[in-house]
Amino acid sequence: MQELVAIASLGSVYLLFALGLSTAWGTIGILNFAHGAIFVSAAYGCYELLEVRQLPVLVLAVVAVLIGAAMSLLMQVLVFDQVRRRASSERAAETRILIGGIGVAMLPIALASHQTKNMAFGLSASGFEASVWTIGGVRVSSVQVATVVCAVGAAAALAWYLRRTRAGLALRSLGVDDQVAALMGIDRRRYAWATMAVAGGLAGLAGVLLTLNLGAISAESGDALLIKAFACVVLGGVGSTLGVVVGCFTLAASEVWVLTQTSGMWVEAVSFGIIFAVLLLRPQGIFGRQEVRRV
């Protein structure tokens, strides 16, 4: 039972992080390698803010969402838009966006690790203490509950938005063929900005929740999370919200299982194994649609 709580909270952090990544990739075609940097920066921004004055945890969460959204939007405007505008072809743009993302990720991480002297940082100055309940021998903390609620809520809202609204339809059409979508009068740029802002906001929220959950994170933790999020997205199928949910909880369950079965050194290999196996057996992911362009 205790494992189930661990799976639920771990999977929810992955979900908050991977939702934005998957949506941006599946709709506006941007595989953002700087997503992990946004995650860390939001947590770090809150940490710096707490050095100045104590803030309630709810305000911190809002601040983290705002920092994440602003950074993500800035990256889109200053880097990804520019790369796409200058690239000769769609394929060239894909590669350069990946590399631009790697470069852009180095900037805030260099800043954060310089300011923290490569030490892990936490949000202890917020004065927030997670309350822990014991229900039938299972320990559950309030942060874990909040993480699960936020993640499931965000996934449900996103799925509803993409499936049931006109704007969601427009966004999905960009994922299928952005040129035809543009001919139909869909403003690609505006949707790209909105998508990136939402993705960054979710990553920022994940950053604060994971930092509260673990007590402290380091400036490099974003990279490891990024690879795991790729595994979730690839497993579920790019652009499919249900796929990301299933992918995240499957990865969390596999990791917790490996952690209890082995000495723990092999946990890192689980996500790579999943990426590899899925790409070989079902490249479009569990819930992905068959796409000609991809393979």
Next chain:
Amino acid sequence: MSAFYASNLVLVQATLVAILLALSIQVPLRLGVFSLAGVGSYGIGAYVSANLVLREEMGAVPTMLVSGLVAAAVGLVLGVVIYRLAGLYLAMATIAFDLTVGVVALNGGEWTGGPVGLFGVFADLTMGLLFGTVVLVLVLVHLTEVGRLARRITTVREDPELAASMGVNVRAYRLTAFVVSGFLGGLAGCLNTLTRSAVGLQDVSFHLVVVALTTIIVGGALSWRGAVIGAVLFTWLPSVLEVVGEWQEFVYGLIVVLAAIFLPTGLYGLWCSARRRVVERFRPPVRPRRPDEPDVPAATVAPEHEVAAR
């Protein structure tokens, strides 16, 4: 003075290794295969060569050959398995391969030395041998950039269907790319181990993917000259960047971003287009047309000339 010489010797060696590592990613890229498996091969070559020298007491040349061939064999197996993938999916699968090599290195027990790594790997590698190997590789790569082979490679990259219809075995070319990438990566890893006489987890980290990728993107992806320019730049940059002190990583990231936006063909491409512009400026001016000369291109005129001659 001797300290200056020693530190620069290390930089020269690092540059040569960086060239090979960059080529291991650039060669498949020139065939349209966005594979980052060269970094994993680098790790394999590094650990295999350390074991060969420490356990079998092998010399430098056989160690280089065996590590390269082992990495090439792994590359071939990988290529056969993930041949179907393309684009970002291929990149991601190969990144997963690179990171798996890292996890295996961490958990490999006495074969890899775990988190500590292996030390005291001494072989008879001379500077001449190192330099000669890199020059030989560069010459061989250059041969793939001129003549018929270069045109085939370009066609396989730009239009695989067209290449196949012209009788080019696209699959064989792509698999060869994996093998060559594996060999070059393995060789780079081996030479890195032999020059530093140690191997550790830093030789299998994700950071290497970033370094190798940025090397060829900033240098230029379509010629070995780009790899050389990038390798020199990024190996020597840190010593130049000492003026900015702790902000090196920041400047490094900034360079990568600016290159991704403004240098679609890398520094080498920039140099090529600049040279072309200069050549065009100094080309002799076009002769002014005579008033009675026809206002149509020569190609459409030619048949009438033939008719008139008959």
